[in-house]
Amino acid sequence: MADLANTPPLERPSVIAAHALIKEHIHYTPVLTNTTLNDLASTPQSASTLAGTPWAGQKPANPKIRFWFKCENFQKVGAFKVRGAFHALKRLMAEEAWEEISARGVVTHSSGNHAQALALAARTMGVPAHIVMPTISTPSKIAATKGYGATVIFSGSTSTEREAVVKDIMQQTGARLIPPYDHPDIMLGQGTLGLELQEQVLQMNGGMKGLDAIIAPCGGGGMLSGVALSCEGTGIQVFGAEPEFEGADDCKRGLESGKRIETVKTLTIADGLRTPVGAYPWTVIHDRKLVRQMFSVTEEQIKAALRLVLERMKMVVEPSAVVGLATALFNEDFRGIVEREAGDKGWDLGIVVSGGNVSVEALGKMFEVSPAKAERQEGKVGKDGEKVAENVAG
Amino acid sequence: MADLANTPPLERPSVIAAHALIKEHIHYTPVLTNTTLNDLASTPQSASTLAGTPWAGQKPANPKIRFWFKCENFQKVGAFKVRGAFHALKRLMAEEAWEEISARGVVTHSSGNHAQALALAARTMGVPAHIVMPTISTPSKIAATKGYGATVIFSGSTSTEREAVVKDIMQQTGARLIPPYDHPDIMLGQGTLGLELQEQVLQMNGGMKGLDAIIAPCGGGGMLSGVALSCEGTGIQVFGAEPEFEGADDCKRGLESGKRIETVKTLTIADGLRTPVGAYPWTVIHDRKLVRQMFSVTEEQIKAALRLVLERMKMVVEPSAVVGLATALFNEDFRGIVEREAGDKGWDLGIVVSGGNVSVEALGKMFEVSPAKAERQEGKVGKDGEKVAENVAG
Structure with a gap:
């Protein structure tokens, strides 16, 4: 992470500056x-x-x-998290020790979208990424993170367990930590979606109302x-x-x-x-x-x-x-x-x-049908179709 | 349906004419x-x-x-079918007996998207719609069809059963039949999506290649x-x-x-x-x-x-x-x-x-997880997380 002493002030112009830094790397959703x-x-x-x-x-x-x-x-990687990840890396690039940092890499812990986001941003910038993920993370997210070229290291689920593994990696590799949310650079990066939303609504309303x-x-x-x-x-x-x-x-x-x-x-x-x-x-x-x-x-x-x-x-x-x-x-x-x-x-x-x-499996599980309900929804109702339809419409 | 003697010839200019007739009623998807x-x-x-x-x-x-x-x-009603339905009704409107037709209404048989499409088109034009649906139709489609103000009449699933009910309704009400696909007006209406696609790709390719x-x-x-x-x-x-x-x-x-x-x-x-x-x-x-x-x-x-x-x-x-x-x-x-x-x-x-x-239930059923697979996908794998991830990535 960029040194806290150098982070931009937490105000709207810093969000605008963040947008200028990352916009070539993200989708204007x-x-x-x-x-x-x-x-x-x-x-x-x-x-x-x-x-x-x-x-x-x-x-x-x-x-x-x-x-x-x-x-x-x-958005790229399917979530806003790329905004913060790209911004954090771009801000790191502004630091003097960049060549050293890019050799040592970056590290974070995340069970999901931040992991993929940092992996993509690091690959784009040519920096090695070490991602600590809890063993119970969604397999598709683990696979996606690896797919972006990151090294995935597994840990327990509690923040204490995760942070211990992160600390080990930092000591072994000298990698810089990019936390998932608790840092000004991440906040300013994520905030760029708010700027776009303001601009798009005004435009879609013909410039008349935001x-x-x-x-x-x-x-x-x-x-x-x-x-x-x-x-x-x-x-x-x-x-x-x-x-x-x-x-x-x-x-x-x-x-x-x-x-x-x-x-x-x-x-x-x-x-x-x-x-x-x-x-x-x-x-x-x-x-x-x-x-x-x-x-x-x-x-x-x-x-x-x-x-x-x-x-x-x-x-x-x-x-x-x-x-x-x-x-x-x-x-x-x-x-x-x-x-x-x-x-x-x-x-x-x-x-x-x-x-x-x-995943489609996770969606399926959320909307699982009980056997009785399934039967009704399949329409296995003899000749009383009218009643079924009303049940559903109601 | 418009009289077959009056249907436009089955050629590209008729699709272009169809598009002009319906474009105010459909989404340019x-x-x-x-x-x-x-x-x-x-x-x-x-x-x-x-x-x-x-x-x-x-x-x-x-x-x-x-x-x-x-x-x-x-698209409106979630499927291309509105194109054909609007075109068929617009062509009917060009016939002399329109006032009579609009009093008697239109009828069709469909288990799904055509039902909703005709219901919407008929409501838009101020014409009563009678929709014959098999009892086993997806309840959400039945509900949606009713939601567009159509009268839903249930039938058996075979085409013989459906057509018998349609015939009854035509005799009772004098409604005109709008079949789901087997008519030139429907074909020309559905074909309008092809025109749009050609135009959009050319435009998105900067006019250089279709x-x-x-x-x-x-x-x-x-x-x-x-x-x-x-x-x-x-x-x-x-x-x-x-x-x-x-x-x-x-x-x-x-x-x-x-x-x-x-x-x-x-x-x-x-x-x-x-x-x-x-x-x-x-x-x-x-x-x-x-x-x-x-x-x-x-x-x-x-x-x-x-x-x-x-x-x-x-x-x-x-x-x-x-x-x-x-x-x-x-x-x-x-x-x-x-x-x-x-x-x-x-x-x-x-x-x-x-x-x-x-429906989300139907999607869930399609991607149902077996108990063994579910366990793996939930990540309940002790300490061998690395292996799980590889299973999924492979």
Whole structure:
């Protein structure tokens, strides 16, 4: 990593500078819209949907929402993580000891997208990459990381175990550490997607109107804080979204208590969001209040949003990528804000679709059908077809 | 349906005229490219992949292929079928008895995409639609058809059963029949995607070079024959692709014997391609030789191509939509043609991605993991992580 003494200040111009450094290496990913999802978000939830939620019995909110999906699932390596990885390497290149660094290589620990991202960035720059991955990482991600030419070293799953292996490698090889999220260079790199999203929405709206707000997923918080920096001073509000399962909503709980939560142990299906928010991102999210509010969603809400993106947008995304959409569709606190503050005008709402790295087997498992349900869905229903159809439509 | 005496001649200018009639009602769907798939198609298959195929022991072909995917999965109702449905209705509107027709409505039988397509077209034009669907149709398709305001009437699955119900409805209501594929107006409507694809590739190549060939899926043959008409006189070669499972490759077998096969009973996963080729499409495909050759692919090849599109292109498509890609990747007869005829220059090859209507449950079932395999894929492997990764990468 570039020396912390030399990192650019955490402000919007540094995100713009980061974009100039990396744009030749990344995809300018598309921004998509979808009428069906706009209609769904702009219709009050039914009382039966709200039963069993914290908002049971309340009058459902009636916001007007126009979505702008920033599709980082179409990014290189299938996720936004290449932005931070390329930026970190480019900043390293500006340091004097570059020749030495490029001989010794870089090292990181990551169970997924950051691993592939750093492997690609290192190969592009001609630097050896050592990637420490937990043994339980998704095999397709391990294979992809190796496919980009990195050396993969296995470790246990806890951060203590991972970091011990990283330390060993640094001692053996002299490799420089590129952490997955907790560093200014990574935050500034990830934030470049926020700049593009702002520019694209303005352009698609014929230069007449930009975004009102953005919701971004929050795991380690590198991307969320970067997006917040990209919006500083623009008037665009930034919100964060997390899974609530097994305490994965550490950033939300931390903001509520005023103290960062440093450990999380969750197996939420949003596997990119299992990490606690990092110290540097926290300074942007909490200390500087650049993220207005955090929201959390349930596993079922994540699955429902995932199904909508797959079946309606015909787009493959990973569960972590839809927590923002799930918030806008299902979280009454968020929906109430939009209704109260925007009224009939509604909001142009940017949704960061963070990645698309999910295997067909994992998708299959998420939407597994029980034998009884399978029978109905196969239409094995004798002659009572009308009834089947109604079951499904309802 | 418009009177057959009045249908336009089956030639390219009629496809252009059809496009002018329908373009305000349909999406101009994107054409996408993908480097990974180009590389894969332009690499010889391994001997082990070819073992057990008709090409076992032969030297694998070494073609150069650049794909251009015409993405009709992003079309309205998620499939190309809206093109034919809108064209058929627009042509009806040109007939004198329109007011009467619009009062009596239209009728068709379809288990899937044509049902939704006609329902949407009819609602847009303000015409009642009666859709006869087999009881075993996918419930989501039934629900979607009803969602577009059509009246759904259930029938048995055989064509005799379906047609009997259609006949009843025509007698009761006076509704006009809009068949799913076997009519010139439908063929000309579907062919409009071929025009767009030609135009888009030329544009994306900077006006310097257009397509060399197109592969399109063939079920009833309405779309394949329409695409062939759209290419007549352009020098672009047109090929058709079918599943081979349980005789679904009726068009291929018919071309080989010189006689159209009129009945097919198959449960190929490519559920849009279970119908035999129709009489009108046959005149274009066979009699006028506008389709150069038909190819068939196995269920496993369809699944492999589907996985690549889902995981690499991050795009949701239905199994029927990938038979063209599967042909280009896996069929040595086709690959040999490209190698021999194009050499190092290679082919710019259009792939018609016909639709994206598949439920997450259906996808899950297609890629179900066996318990043993699941355990490996979950990474429950003790300390031998390195070995797991190699299994997966291999």
